[in-house]
Amino acid sequence: ASGLPPHATPPAPVNPWASLTVLETVAIADWLDAPERALNLTPGSRVSIADNFIYHIGAFRPAKADALFYLDDPSAHGPPDRYARVTIHHGAAAEPYVQDYLIGPLPIDGKTGIRELTEVYHRDAIPYNARGYTTLAEINPILTDIMPSLAEATKELFDGVALGLPNDTLVAGAVGPLSFDGTFRRTWINWRRNVPGLWLHPVGFFLYIDMSGTDPREWRLLKIVYNHQVFDSVEEFMTAFHGGSLKRLPKRPDSKDVEWTSRTRPDTTPRDLDHLPGPRAVSFAGLRFRVDRATQYISWMGWGMYLGFDRDMGLSLWDIRFKGERLIYELAPQEAIAQYAGNDPMQSSTAWLDRYFGMGGSVRDMLPGYDCPHEAVFLPATTHGFTGSVTRQRAICIFEHDTGRPITRHMGYSQGEFGAVKGYVLVVRSISTVGNYDYLFDYIFQLDGTIEVKLSASGYLQGGFWESTQEGYGTAIRDTTMGSLHDHVINFKVDLDIAGPKNSLLFTNTAQEEVSQPWFEDDWGSTVLQQKITRKIIENENDALLRYPQNFQGGYALVNTEALNRWGIARGYAVHPGYSPIYNTVVGSKRLLNNANWARYNLAVSRRKETEPSSSSMWNQNLPGAPMVDFHKFFDGENITQEDLVAWINVGMHHLPQAEDAPNTRTNLATSSFFLTPLNYFDEDISMDALNAILLAPPERPGDAWTYEDYGVKAVHCVPPAVPPFEYVGVEAYG
Amino acid sequence: ASGLPPHATPPAPVNPWASLTVLETVAIADWLDAPERALNLTPGSRVSIADNFIYHIGAFRPAKADALFYLDDPSAHGPPDRYARVTIHHGAAAEPYVQDYLIGPLPIDGKTGIRELTEVYHRDAIPYNARGYTTLAEINPILTDIMPSLAEATKELFDGVALGLPNDTLVAGAVGPLSFDGTFRRTWINWRRNVPGLWLHPVGFFLYIDMSGTDPREWRLLKIVYNHQVFDSVEEFMTAFHGGSLKRLPKRPDSKDVEWTSRTRPDTTPRDLDHLPGPRAVSFAGLRFRVDRATQYISWMGWGMYLGFDRDMGLSLWDIRFKGERLIYELAPQEAIAQYAGNDPMQSSTAWLDRYFGMGGSVRDMLPGYDCPHEAVFLPATTHGFTGSVTRQRAICIFEHDTGRPITRHMGYSQGEFGAVKGYVLVVRSISTVGNYDYLFDYIFQLDGTIEVKLSASGYLQGGFWESTQEGYGTAIRDTTMGSLHDHVINFKVDLDIAGPKNSLLFTNTAQEEVSQPWFEDDWGSTVLQQKITRKIIENENDALLRYPQNFQGGYALVNTEALNRWGIARGYAVHPGYSPIYNTVVGSKRLLNNANWARYNLAVSRRKETEPSSSSMWNQNLPGAPMVDFHKFFDGENITQEDLVAWINVGMHHLPQAEDAPNTRTNLATSSFFLTPLNYFDEDISMDALNAILLAPPERPGDAWTYEDYGVKAVHCVPPAVPPFEYVGVEAYG
Ligand SMILES: [Ca+2]
Ligand SMILES: [Ca+2]
Ligand SMILES: [Ca+2]
Ligand SMILES: [Ca+2]
Ligand SMILES: [Cu+2]
Ligand SMILES: [Cu+2]
Incomplete structure (x- = not known):
């Protein structure tokens, strides 16, 4: 029965990419x-x-x-x-x-x-x-300067105040970027009701604040915006408020309603049979993946890899080998942008780069049985911030998953044509909660050498205050709340090494051609319209900032032109688009001018450099005009034929919010992926070596029974180990 | 424990779409x-x-x-x-x-x-x-006329003969279409070695045959093609063969090798731990979906639907309701094309429409535990062809599947912000094997009202004979075999009825805009570049032949402009692209001139007509010039605002074969899907009503334990019922 995983033997006893203890x-x-x-x-x-x-x-x-x-x-x-x-x-x-x-x-x-x-x-x-800010609390001095003087107005307009007290009924949010090039630090403060799901309770009140430098006494209020009216000072705003010239937003019915932003189950009749637990996967004969907790090395069905974890982006995978050959030196998320649009200072000014917040630092314990199946094996991660070290015991989970479908199958008539191989996969997962959003990172390893890299989102929208001039920038999801239009784009570094580090970038394209042949008959005319493939090696980095071809007619692969498969074809791995293969809609916005240029493409391929370890940095968020890492500078005209290459591959989502985003976005639609998949890397489909497979033989004579070969693998049935009681510990902090 | 599903109560005691008994x-x-x-x-x-x-x-x-x-x-x-x-x-x-x-x-x-x-x-x-042909055997008279006279040559060139005997070592294949407009019936016969996996053993020898009419004595050989040489008769070919003027293909090493086209496991070392059975899903407290076998009605978690099944396209779903409301009147595949390219008469002449062969008629029993999980419930289907009736007991399978991930989750800090809902789905599946190919049809129902319609392919390629002039039309997958370039496009009829039958087609598009606002600061310039949404009702059918917008910036939905959700927005369902959202590459080929025009788009929306029940017919295959069903004729300028509409939605795959397609194509990459998903159809995410969910409450005081609500649903552990021995019965035929 399942339980502790069998022990893995890493190829080397030290994980060179291990986090610090x-x-x-x-x-x-x-x-x-x-x-x-x-x-x-x-x-x-x-x-x-x-x-x-x-x-x-x-x-x-x-x-x-x-x-x-x-x-x-x-x-x-x-x-x-x-x-x-x-x-x-x-x-x-x-x-x-x-x-x-x-x-x-x-x-x-x-x-x-x-x-x-x-x-x-x-x-x-x-x-x-x-x-940016070390903690949002550092902004408090100026807010407690301003907001008490506005309390009379905020109480009447928003039924809330912010006096700098624990029971404040309004709470501040700040938008980024906070600077263009580092010469200033300014932000739009937006106010939300201090209730569960506060992200969906913006009141529509905005302060533009200068907080440059380290002396709060020099910080100042630049503007107040309310209902499209701009005020230069508290006094100006209060004068309008008292004098009756302030154009007020209409009162709305949901100002008191907070239930809808809670994850508490609504008090409705349960669905039929939902009182029963759903199906649960059990490895009755024991887990089939191996884990070495000391090195954070895992292996499964010919796959092996080390895990890394860092503050900036969380989980990363290293030295991924399959069937004894290194395939990927490094597979690691780099950055996650969320660029908003709107008709208010908050949404029209927001362009987040979540590395800034620390997508690894913001990982918390996953929930056994909910975030990962009961059988999953959890691994810990530790990060070290300015207040000390934090360890989560369930930062990463690993489980084998039955996809419920065969990876290959056929029903033929002759001997050997009839059978199926079961579609098992290994999932390695980590979930990062950055404020309102939850990002699920899935690395899904398959029997044929394919990896699907999949990112899904849940959590709360960054809501806006809904009024009619917001039309075009999102959708009302409640009387006074809207979900604001935004794009997510997330970049991965994929240091593929295909049959060694020297690789080339292959572009395959298909198009329509009209051809003639000597055997054509008048029946069908003298020409045929058909497809044809063009294959081209892209030789220069400058030509390697790539979008998927129209109608996905072809694609991109890393190949080794000096390592051929048995049929004489360069061994390769293709980058195959999965769900939602998109890039960023907006190009040239000042708030994302040069700090996330990777997001303009579906993928890009550059020569690997030790000086280019990442496509972003935690400071890129606040330096769109002069970023610490300028991705376009990687592309400086170098030759990329038979060099050590890195593919920078995006997933993403155009998020046009809708009522069904409340209270939380659904991972089934908010999901994007790409596949890394063998392309003539092997001589044939190697998943055919699976033992969890069946081969049928037709009866020798009509009426005889079908016989079959199951390679000795039989379903085991026994009492599975009890699922331990649910438990959530939270993080362990070391001061 | 699991076993027989609980009984479902259909909304009406008769399934109006039931097959004939x-x-x-x-x-x-x-x-x-x-x-x-x-x-x-x-x-x-x-x-x-x-x-x-x-x-x-x-x-x-x-x-x-x-x-x-x-x-x-x-x-x-x-x-x-x-x-x-x-x-x-x-x-x-x-x-x-x-x-x-x-x-x-x-x-x-x-x-x-x-x-x-x-x-x-x-x-x-x-x-x-x-x-076309009733059975391929009807072509035998002319082949047994021709091939014995060629036997001396075929024996020497291909090590095989076709004498019309059971032990023939060459076997004929024919390509379609067999006619342009019905005035003739002609086909290219291609020869394959008569071994398991014969699809991958073409010898590169082609006969063009006229078989018009019903009298085989009038049929005749029009051409012979071998190695790009064209001969008008057997005599001409044999003269060249004997005279030494025939340019021969080089002998290749794999002419005897057949193991590679078999699904027999290669004799290699098994992978680590693969001798153990993988994880198996068990509904320890019993199955949670209901089935009424008499009416073929099923229900799960608020979903309910009747099943239909027919010879042309197999499984269809009817009167799909969710949470008490009809959502889809009919969801049914319509046609599957596979259009090839090549440098030989076979591949450059092939454009299959598999409805012709009968995708329902070619369904065979699925393999329990391999094609569907052990827990799956199987339902039978019967079709009636010219030789009698055929029943398969396992034509359809139904199972609940744990996706292994939450459908929503968030980790917040306040009461009610912290929890997850488990991502269960119900899968309804049928697999059709049409000659070389296996098509897996999956209908995946989700807790939030989303349906993913997913088609995957496995089985054998229609292989071609590999020689260097085939470059550009595929890839060598063996010394003398290539996988030929082709496109798959599969059309579904989706008769959505959103809050009633009167619906409109909404096009949502996003683009970049440059705007100015009174509150803009010089810090960031006087304008902002951001996204904006445009929403438009497409009023006329002629404008409803649709492709997904560039970079998927927006999309299409059916909405009911007279049924608003609580926030004043027209209730709708969106067609959301899934895996491989493609359309056919080739436009205007004579062999697919007007018989599959739906394949030119990602989707199309027309007014529903009783006279337009399907986008294709079984005869469309052989009538590209004058089809029985001409899809474009549906689009005759009618208004489609608040009418009963049908969406015709495609999935597909540009199949650029590769070594890993042998012996069989892998379903993980050969997969395409679309989602039908609520778009402001509800007032909020209704999957929040799930009981298989958890809500955590933060400790009241630091150091206290986290508490949680699991709605009384606990994991059950007991001995699951034994998995019955594997058994394959095959079809039951009634003469
Ligand atoms: Ca460079
Ligand atoms: Ca590399
Ligand atoms: Ca019409
Ligand atoms: Ca309809
Ligand atoms: Cu979003
Ligand atoms: Cu194919």
Whole structure:
């Protein structure tokens, strides 16, 4: 019966991409805090933004050459030197700034050094304003300056106040980006009712705030906007309010209604038979995937991979091998944008890049039996922020899933033509909750060598205040709430290594042609209209910013032109579009000018560089005009034939909200994916080697029974182990 | 524990769309055979093509108004009159023809009448040549005339002969269409080695045959093609063969190799742990869907529907209701095209329309545990062809499936923000094997009102003979075999009735705009680039031949502009693209000139007509120039605002074959789907009413435990019932 997974044996005993342990982090923090470092650090527990403090400590991944040198013969070589990347906020500097450092080798000893990490960025300085906010609470000084003076109005207009007290009935949200190039830090504050599901309770009241620099006394209110009216000051607004010139929004019936934004089950008659638990998958003969918890290495049906996890983007997969061959060196999400539209200062100003918030840092425990099947094996993850380390025991889940359908089958008539192979898959999942939204990252491994990378969304919309001039920018989902139009685009780094690191980019295209042949008959005319395939190697990076062809007539693949399959064809893996293969609708918006240019395409392919580890950075959010990582700079005219290539592949969704997005968006429609799938990589379909398969033989004589071969695999039935009682622990924090 | 499903109670005790029973069919055949009908019928067991005989008997579905009249109050009204559609081949007529008849009402009695069924077709006569072939064996007379004279050559060139004997080592295939407009019947015969997986063993030898009319003595050989050389006669070919002027194809190493086209497991080391059975879903507390076998009515979680089944296209779904409201009157596949390209007479001449072969008639028993999970409930289907009736006990399977992921979830911080609803779905499946190909039809019902309609393919490629001039038309998958480039497009009729039968077609589109607002700051310039939605009702059918917008920026929905949801928005259902949302690449080919024009679009919407029950017919295959059903004629300028509308929606796949298509195509990539999904149809997400859900409450004080509500649904663990031994019965035939 199922239970603990069998133990995996990783190809090398050290995971070169493992996260830092809490002990390593403590040692690094202590070492940085030592007087000889002269960093003048303030402990995280009592920092202000005018202090120097450690914002983040994370593992810095080794150079690929170093990791491969180790992996190629782990008995002969030690693992690559281990380094930490440390982000320090120099708030106490005369000109405050942020700096990334490399610290290592680890563990800390006499040889440990520190240097500035700059080679992975496209500008030297990280402006302090680009930091956004460390916590939203740092904005409180100016809000508690402004809002009490507006309380009389907000009470009457919105039935709420924000006095800076725990029982405030209005709560602030801020939109990003907060800067264009780092020269300022300004945001639109929007107010929401302080109730469960507050994201769907905006009141339609906006403050534009300047919070540049580190001295809250210099911060100021720039504008107030209410119902399309603009005021330059509190006084101007209150004068209009008292004087009766303020054009008010109509009172609406749902201002008191909060049930609809709760996940509490509505009090309706349950559906027929829903009081019974639904079907539950059980591996009656035991789990068929292996896990090594120490290295976070997993294997299943010829697949093997190491897991990584970091603050910026959470789960990543490393050294993915299939049937003994390395296929992908690194598979890792890079960034998630959500760009909004609207007719109010909040929605028309929002362009989120969620790496800024930390999609790994915001992972919380998944719910056994709900987020993942009961049988799933959970793995922990730890990240290290300015307040300390946080571990979740259920950051990642792994389970084998019966898709309920065969991967291949045929019903023929001759011997050997009749049978099926069952469609099992291995799912590796992590869910990140970034404020209102929940992103489900699924990596789905299949028996034939295919991987589906799938991202789904749930959680709350970033709602807007609904009134008629919002028409065109979304949909009313309640009397005074709308879902605002926005695009999601999420970028993945896929460092495919097809039969070795030297690969080329193949573009396959089909089009219609008219041809003539000597055998054509007058019956059908002298020509035939038919399809034809054109295959082309794209030789230059500058031509590798790609969109799927019209009507998906062809596509893109990485191939190794020096490694042919048995039929003489370059072995390859195709990037096959899955659900919702879209790119960003808006091009050229100032709020997303150059900080997410990968989102303009379905995918792009560049030469792999140690200096280009990621398509984004946590500061890109607030530097659209002058980003730390400028994706387009990767594409500098280099040749990409038989080089080590990286594919940067997008998923996404045009989110036109609708009533059914309340209370939470449904993952079944809010889903997007791509496949990485063998393209003449093998000589034939290798999933035919499955034992969970059947082959039927037709009767020798009519009337005889059909016989079959099931390769000795029989369904087992026994009492499955009891499902343990549901339990949710939450995170473990280490100060 | 699981086992027999609980019993369903259909809304009406008679399924108006039920197939004919064997007894009904026998009675109809007997009635037709009576001397007073004067049809001069020959029994199916001994027909030749020069006889009159019953080719097919099937249920003719009632008029929608009649069916609804019954369903609206089944206690007050009887079911609609029952009719059969009978296809008779009048081979004995002076000018042979095919005729469809309507016979009824049933059961047969004094009131039963017969009339010609013509109102559903766009031409009166069904030409006898459009019948294609009744069985491929009818071509034998001419082949046994030709091939023995070629045996010396075929033995030497292909190591095979076709002498018309059971042990023939070459076997014929024929390509379609066999006619352009019914004035002739001609086909390219291609020869394959007579081994398992023969589809992948073409030898590259082609005969062009005229088989017009019913007298084989008038049939003749028009051309022989081998290695791009054309011969007008056997003599000419044999002269070249003996004289040494024949340019031969090179001998290739795999001419003897047949293992690779078998589904027999290769003799390789099994994968790690694959000797264990994979996870198996068990409904430990019993199945949660209901089935009424008598009416073939099923229900699950607020969904209910009747099933239908017919010879042409197999499974169809009727009167689909959700939460008490009719949503879809009819959901039924219509046609499946496969249009090939190539550099030989076979592949460049092939454009299949599989309704011709009978996608329902070619359904065979599914394999329990492989084609459907062990828990699946199977339902039978019966079809009636010229040789008699055939029943399969496992034509349809139904099962509840745990998708392994939540349909919604969020992790918030406030009361009511934290929880998940489990993502169960109900799958209704049928698999049709049409010669080489297996089509998996999946209808996937979800808790929120969404249906995913998904088609996947497996089975054998229609292979071609590989030589270098085929470059551009496919890929070598073996030394002498190629997979040929082709497109699949499959059309579904979806008679959505959104809050009643009167609906309109909404086109939603998004584009970029540049706007200015009074509150804009100089920080970001005086304008903002953002998205905006345009919503438009398409008023005329002629504008309703549709492709998805560029980058999927918007889409199509059927809405009822007179039925608003609580927020004032027209209730609707959207057609949301799923996997591989493509249309046919080739437009204007003579072999697909006007018989499958639906394939030029992603979808189309027309006014519903009793005279337009289907987008195709079984004779469309062989009448590209003058089809029985000309889809474009549906689009005759009618207004489609608040009318009863039908959406004709396509799935499909550009099939660029690859080595991994051998032996059989993989369903994971060869898959295409669309979603029918509520679009402001509800006031909120109604899947929130699920009991298989969890809601967590944060601790009242830090350190306290999280508490939760699971609505009383607990995992049950007990011994599941034993999985019965595998058994395959095959079809039951009634002569
Ligand atoms: Ca470059
Ligand atoms: Ca690479
Ligand atoms: Ca019409
Ligand atoms: Ca309708
Ligand atoms: Cu969204
Ligand atoms: Cu195909």
